[in-house]
Amino acid sequence: MVRLPLSLSSSSTSFAVKPRQGLRAFHTSISRSHLVGPPDPVSHLRPVIYDDAPPPPAPRVRHPYSLTEFTGDTREYQWKMQRQDLDAFNHAFWLDSNTRFYAAKDAVLQSLPEGASAEQREHALSDFYARWVAQERARMAAYDAEWRKRNWSTIMLGARVRYQEFVARVMHPFGRGGQDE
Numbered sequence: 001m002v003r004l005p006l007s008l009s010s011s012s013t014s015f016a017v018k019p020r021q022g023l024r025a026f027h028t029s030i031s032r033s034h035l036v037g038p039p040d041p042v043s044h045l046r047p048v049i050y051d052d053a054p055p056p057p058a059p060r061v062r063h064p065y066s067l068t069e070f071t072g073d074t075r076e077y078q079w080k081m082q083r084q085d086l087d088a089f090n091h092a093f094w095l096d097s098n099t100r101f102y103a104a105k106d107a108v109l110q111s112l113p114e115g116a117s118a119e120q121r122e123h124a125l126s127d128f129y130a131r132w133v134a135q136e137r138a139r140m141a142a143y144d145a146e147w148r149k150r151n152w153s154t155i156m157l158g159a160r161v162r163y164q165e166f167v168a169r170v171m172h173p174f175g176r177g178g179q180d181e
Helices: 075-110 118-173
Strands: 002-005 014-017
Touching: 075 118
Parallel strands: none
Antiparallel strands: 002 014
16 A cells, blocks of 8 residues: 555645556656767767667568557657657768768878978868868758758657647546556
């Protein structure tokens, strides 16, 4: 038996509640601990390892991206997949960008004469950086616009999922996320 106070006041009046299986404990929530991996040597991004990644597809499903393989509301699975897709998009962009940048930078440094001074090297790199930024401006603007669009879409879908979870908890405070026991 668990004894719970009737109110938050200092009154010692309480009532008894017999614990049931599946009953959530008060003042607790699921601990989330997404992990961050080591930085990628080229993109310099640290990958997020989500502890709530979508489960692997069921073996009976033919199409690998079908949301019908999951039970319940598919928005949460869609949000998790969309979040991972955004991470992959970000990583792919920076991997490609940094690979091209380092190759171009190495080409500039190799084009300098053997006995180039530190000042000549610094001037060549300064010119290279200015040209690189000007050359990449349109590509970076397109990436930025696409990333923002995808990020807001992911944020909005995540907010809808969390709102639905909140409503389910309010409507069924002693149930398991709104599902009947």
